[in-house]
Amino acid sequence: xxxxxxxxxxxxxxxxxxxxxxxxxxxxxxxxxxxxxxxxxxxxxxxxxxxxxxxxxxxxxxxxxxxxxxxxxxxxxxxxxxxxxxxxxxxxxxxxxxxxxxxxxxxxxxxxxxxxxxxxxxxxxxxxxxxxxxxxxxxxxxxxxxxxxxxxxxxxxxxxxxxxxxxxxxxxxxxxxxxxxxxxxxxxxxxxxxxxxxxxxxxxxxxxxxxxxxxxxxxxxxxxxxxxxxxxxxxxxxxxxxxxxxxxxxxxxxxxxxxxxxxxxxxxxxxxxxxxxxx
Amino acid sequence: xxxxxxxxxxxxxxxxxxxxxxxxxxxxxxxxxxxxxxxxxxxxxxxxxxxxxxxxxxxxxxxxxxxxxxxxxxxxxxxxxxxxxxxxxxxxxxxxxxxxxxxxxxxxxxxxxxxxxxxxxxxxxxxxxxxxxxxxxxxxxxxxxxxxxxxxxxxxxxxxxxxxxxxxxxxxxxxxxxxxxxxxxxxxxxxxxxxxxxxxxxxxxxxxxxxxxxxxxxxxxxxxxxxxxxxxxxxxxxxxxxxxxxxxxxxxxxxxxxxxxxxxxxxxxxxxxxxxxxxxxxxxxxxxxxxxxxxxxxxxxxxxxxxxxxxxxxxxxxx
Amino acid sequence: xxxxxxxxxxxxxxxxxxxxxxxxxxxxxxxxxxxxxxxxxxxxxxxxxxxxxxxxxxxxxxxxxxxxxxxxxxxxxxxxxxxxxxxxxxxxxxxxxxxxxxxxxxxxxxxxxxxxxxxxxxxxxxxxxxxxxxxxxxxxxxxxxxxxxxxxxxxxxxxxxxxxxxxxxxxxxxxxxxxxxxxxxxxxxxxxxxxxxxxxxxxxxxxxxxxxxxxxxxxxxxxxxxxxxxxxxxxxxxxxxxxxxxxxxxxxxxxxxxxxxxxxxxxxxxxxxxxxxxxxxxxxxxxxxxxxxxxxxxxxxxxxxxxxxxxxxxxxxxxxxxxxxxxxxxxxxx
Numbered sequence: 001x002x003x004x005x006x007x008x009x010x011x012x013x014x015x016x017x018x019x020x021x022x023x024x025x026x027x028x029x030x031x032x033x034x035x036x037x038x039x040x041x042x043x044x045x046x047x048x049x050x051x052x053x054x055x056x057x058x059x060x061x062x063x064x065x066x067x068x069x070x071x072x073x074x075x076x077x078x079x080x081x082x083x084x085x086x087x088x089x090x091x092x093x094x095x096x097x098x099x100x101x102x103x104x105x106x107x108x109x110x111x112x113x114x115x116x117x118x119x120x121x122x123x124x125x126x127x128x129x130x131x132x133x134x135x136x137x138x139x140x141x142x143x144x145x146x147x148x149x150x151x152x153x154x155x156x157x158x159x160x161x162x163x164x165x166x167x168x169x170x171x172x173x174x175x176x177x178x179x180x181x182x183x184x185x186x187x188x189x190x191x192x193x194x195x196x197x198x199x200x201x202x203x204x205x206x207x208x209x210x211x212x213x214x215x216x217x218x219x220x221x222x223x224x225x226x227x228x229x230x231x232x233x234x235x236x237x238x239x240x241x242x243x244x245x246x247x248x249x250x251x252x253x254x255x256x257x258x259x260x261x262x263x264x265x266x267x268x269x270x271x272x273x274x275x276x277x278x279x
Numbered sequence: 280x281x282x283x284x285x286x287x288x289x290x291x292x293x294x295x296x297x298x299x300x301x302x303x304x305x306x307x308x309x310x311x312x313x314x315x316x317x318x319x320x321x322x323x324x325x326x327x328x329x330x331x332x333x334x335x336x337x338x339x340x341x342x343x344x345x346x347x348x349x350x351x352x353x354x355x356x357x358x359x360x361x362x363x364x365x366x367x368x369x370x371x372x373x374x375x376x377x378x379x380x381x382x383x384x385x386x387x388x389x390x391x392x393x394x395x396x397x398x399x400x401x402x403x404x405x406x407x408x409x410x411x412x413x414x415x416x417x418x419x420x421x422x423x424x425x426x427x428x429x430x431x432x433x434x435x436x437x438x439x440x441x442x443x444x445x446x447x448x449x450x451x452x453x454x455x456x457x458x459x460x461x462x463x464x465x466x467x468x469x470x471x472x473x474x475x476x477x478x479x480x481x482x483x484x485x486x487x488x489x490x491x492x493x494x495x496x497x498x499x500x501x502x503x504x505x506x507x508x509x510x511x512x513x514x515x516x517x518x519x520x521x522x523x524x525x526x527x528x529x530x531x532x533x534x535x536x537x538x539x540x541x542x543x544x545x546x547x548x549x550x551x552x553x554x555x556x557x558x559x560x561x562x563x564x565x566x567x568x569x570x571x572x573x574x575x576x577x578x579x580x581x582x583x584x585x586x587x588x589x590x591x592x593x594x595x596x597x598x
Numbered sequence: 599x600x601x602x603x604x605x606x607x608x609x610x611x612x613x614x615x616x617x618x619x620x621x622x623x624x625x626x627x628x629x630x631x632x633x634x635x636x637x638x639x640x641x642x643x644x645x646x647x648x649x650x651x652x653x654x655x656x657x658x659x660x661x662x663x664x665x666x667x668x669x670x671x672x673x674x675x676x677x678x679x680x681x682x683x684x685x686x687x688x689x690x691x692x693x694x695x696x697x698x699x700x701x702x703x704x705x706x707x708x709x710x711x712x713x714x715x716x717x718x719x720x721x722x723x724x725x726x727x728x729x730x731x732x733x734x735x736x737x738x739x740x741x742x743x744x745x746x747x748x749x750x751x752x753x754x755x756x757x758x759x760x761x762x763x764x765x766x767x768x769x770x771x772x773x774x775x776x777x778x779x780x781x782x783x784x785x786x787x788x789x790x791x792x793x794x795x796x797x798x799x800x801x802x803x804x805x806x807x808x809x810x811x812x813x814x815x816x817x818x819x820x821x822x823x824x825x826x827x828x829x830x831x832x833x834x835x836x837x838x839x840x841x842x843x844x845x846x847x848x849x850x851x852x853x854x855x856x857x858x859x860x861x862x863x864x865x866x867x868x869x870x871x872x873x874x875x876x877x878x879x880x881x882x883x884x885x886x887x888x889x890x891x892x893x894x895x896x897x898x899x900x901x902x903x904x905x906x907x908x909x910x911x912x913x914x915x916x917x918x919x920x921x922x923x924x925x926x927x928x929x930x931x932x
Binding site: 506518594 | 654656658660685686688689693694696697698702703704705707716720751767770771
């Protein structure tokens with residue numbers, strides 16, 4: 001536990017890590033507060049105001065349906081961050097559970113689980129999601145979160161398994177076992193807390209990956225469904241007007257870049273703190 | 280080696296079973312789109328269900344699926360009305376060209392930059408390169424593609440932004456002219472896909488190189504009086520290449536997923552745009568066939584990686 | 599006697615917490631005469647390995663050699679060299695052997711490649727000539743069946759064989775000085791003796807000066823001409839070997855002797871030095887041995903310089919200025 005806290009603190013001391021964390025914080029606050037201050041992202045005030053370039057009234061311009069692009073980008077942040085955080089929380093928990101079972105119980109269970117993970121890793125996550133989502137007419141957001149989360153635990157299960165295999169050889173775990181400590185105690189007192197650092201790194205970097213993945217699915221028309229604004233969906237909408245109204249696509253894209261970059265800068269700083277070899 | 284091939288076969292079999300499971304577990308009927316778009320009678324549905332084997336029990340469906348995969352019969356595309364295998368074979372070369380070019384850039388410029396970063400690690404250049412490559416990694420490939428197509432393709436008219444060949448090219452144009460034309464069309468998709476993928480290569484190379492650089496044999500090499508270039512590239516890099524080879528297997532899925540978006544944006548006639556279109560038209564057999572092909576490529580990539588590793592490392596080669 | 603190497607006030611620093619720097623090597627001075635063997639003795643963490651790396655500017659970053667340090671190799675100012683000029687003295691003027699032959703050889707190159715490249719880095723000769731020399735070197739360091747061994751990869755050789763290959767590499771450009779950093783520590787006891795024998799033989803045959811870095815007083819006797827004892831980044835006592843063994847004067851040196859088990863003579867209790875070596879980031883103030891010293895007294899709170907205790911015998915302890923020290927030292931040993 002303290003190791004993970006130390007890592008957070010060290011990442012905060014790192015200038016680039018701190019920049020990432022601060023920018024993420026600003027985006028999160030904007031996503032929470034913004035929608036109250038900005039125009040309704042769904043409102044289509046008038047046809048004459050459509051596809052206006054950025055000006056004081058609409059800093060990011062308006063789209064083909066005269067909707068305010070800034071308001072849609074900010075509301076999109078809410079969706080993107082919300083989906084990413086929930087999905088990552090799910091995949092990290094699944095990964096930790098499978099990793100601990102596999103690493104701690106070992107034997108046939110371990111072999112079986114890792115074989116399945118190997119097989120599943122052979123099919124890129126995107127393709128599994130495409131296959132499932134392609135037959136779904138309107139994907140509910142919750143289902144999207146569950147699906148993205150359920151397809152993202154493979155790598156972290158390997159990670160946790162590796163950590164567990166390493167930790168269980170340590171003297172203090174051996175000692176606890178020799179003293180007859182119960183499995184549950186060993187898992188929750190030793191294995192889990194000591195795997196938290198690498199998990200935290202995987203989670204932070206996972207947030208960036210999921211934001212990109214969700215945007216990609218929405219760009220293919222399979223993720224967040226209109227009229228709910230999403231960054232990927234907005235870029236999809238801008239595809240045909242990229243030449244005449246580039247701002248409708250450039251700004252949501254920049255929002256993705258800034259958010260993912262911030263998450264990765266922070267994740268990178270965390271990794272340096274957890275694994276000094278890579279610093 | 281035999282063991283490795285057996286293992287690969289098992290992995291592929293599990294991937295196959297998972298694909299089937301996904302297909303069966305997915306809510307909804309693969310045929311619903313057809314019925315949604317035009318009126319369709321119950322009879323027609325029954326015929327279609329029979330054609331795609333959806334009326335069979337699960338067990339025999341699985342059997343049909345596996346035997347189809349083994350014999351290369353992946354069914355018939357709903358959208359194109361042609362065998363999926365033929366469609367995939369037709370589109371594979373364009374994707375290999377695109378993916379190969381990206382791979383080449385990654386494994387030249389990416390590795391070179393990663394080594395530079397490790398040698399100068401902690402210095403300003405290293406930090407800048409990290410931030411720059413992470414920025415590339417944070418870009419959605421479809422967005423970067425659209426922006427480049429807009430700016431370079433349309434605004435500045437520097438390079439073609441769609442397709443693989445100029446449709447206006449004369450029929451009797453020579454091979455060199457045609458090759459040059461394809462190359463011009465290749466630039467933007469390759470730059471896009473490389474920009475979003477090079478960070479991973481650089482990062483792995485940097486880490487691997489840093490671990491090697493402080494090993495005693497690097498000090499030995501320097502103490503012998505070798506030049507810094509020899510120390511870095513001959514002694515350190517040769518050893519830092521092994522971890523890079525092993526990531527090749529991890530790297531392939533990223534490349535394939537990225538090509539779905541990039542090919543779609545640039546209308547590159549490869550597997551990626553085929554898959555993207557299959558998504559749009561809900562062409563389930565085609566999508567399934569593409570996923571299967573990707574799984575085979577990924578598993579084969581893993582095997583090639585291991586063989587290359589064994590060949591390059593004398594500790595493995597001579598046991 | 600000609601001085602082939604002279605080190606003066608060598609200081610090596612590394613960055614510590616909060617932008618400060620600490621000094622694992624802190625003002626080391628010694629010199630080496632032609633054909634002489636100097637042993638640099640100390641526990642791990644005393645700075646002896648860094649001292650040897652500094653001789654060829656091999657300190658790994660972010661460590662650095664501080665301004666004011668001087669290293670003269672004949673009439674070459676080593677610390678003024680860089681780039682090509684620096685490369686040309688590495689291996690050519692000073693050859694180096696490292697502690698662990700397992701990791702000091704590159705696993706992906708053959709023995710031949712690793713010896714030849716050292717030769718080719720300094721002499722304009724053909725590849726096949728370099729191969730011939732490599733073959734001779736392997737013979738010289740006592741490797742049986744050398745032609746076969748040239749083709750081998752490091753992992754195919756035993757630890758002792760690898761260390762012989764390391765010695766061959768160090769000799770490949772015929773240096774006038776050989777630096778051996780704990781050359782036998784990682785080896786089995788029987789192999790240790792063989793390697794030391796090879797080194798002794800080469801030294802007398804080639805007339806090289808040797809800087810032998812070790813924590814093991816046992817291999818110093820009968821091998822080194824002079825001994826310098828290091829503690830906490832400094833030399834604390836220096837004398838000709840026999841004089842130092844007969845009359846160890848610094849309390850730390852005495853402690854080292856007291857903690858070596860004796861095979862001959864009456865059975866004695868081992869007296870390990872109490873406490874442990876301080877971390878380089880926290881050298882104690884005053885005399886650095888003071889917190890562990892059984893003889894510390896009021897003057898120890900001021901850092902002592904190297905003070906003469908006898909002819910050609912100096913130590914870094916204020917006791918050297920106390921009148922009855924020599925008598926005390928003699929009593930100790932009885």
